Amino acid sequence: GAGVSQSPSNKVTEKGKDVELRCDPISGHTALYWYRQSLGQGLEFLIYFQGNSAPDKSGLPSDRFSAERTGGSVSTLTIQRTQQEDSAVYLCASHQTRNTEAFFGQGTRLTVV
């Protein structure tokens, strides 16, 4: 596609349920980041994938959060046993290579009720 695509655009889930958020990066981009943006706040780094290297998971807030990137392309962010404090917009960004322009998706707005 022409840009980074995220799905779903909105997700409402009950506390305690698991959710999966999907990111389709720009074809050929080797770097992929996930960020969390709480209401009116900045971008909180979650996890980074670069090619076939081991991901940098240093930003994941708890072991309920995990992510994978299959075949160096599509990435899925999974939140297990969701809590109300997980409510936020989750943004995915891809880069052609490291330390270059980030192309962001439109985000997934997660609401935990």
Place this chain on the structure above:
Amino acid sequence: GENVEQHPSTLSVQEGDSAVIKCTYSDSASNYFPWYKQELGKGPQLIIDIRSNVGEKKDQRIAVTLNKTAKHFSLHITETQPEDSAVYFCAASMGNQFYFGTGTSLTVIP
């Protein structure tokens, strides 16, 4: 790790006036400084960036300046228009990690 501070958090200007947003960073190894504009309900989009070997860069009404010694960089928007109203984020990067500022909500009053 890197620490990026951004000021002000909110900014209102009259249409046609200039707007300036400032960021400071802590790690002298940072060498790439992009600025992003985020409109309501959308993901951030790059509007201008600068690398550490350059002191200033301009693109029409937008300019960015970098002072490596003082570790600060600024976004300048001239002749502001209502469509410039958005949240602006600065970032500093030294390789794998991008460190974002907390954002500035800019309102241009017609």
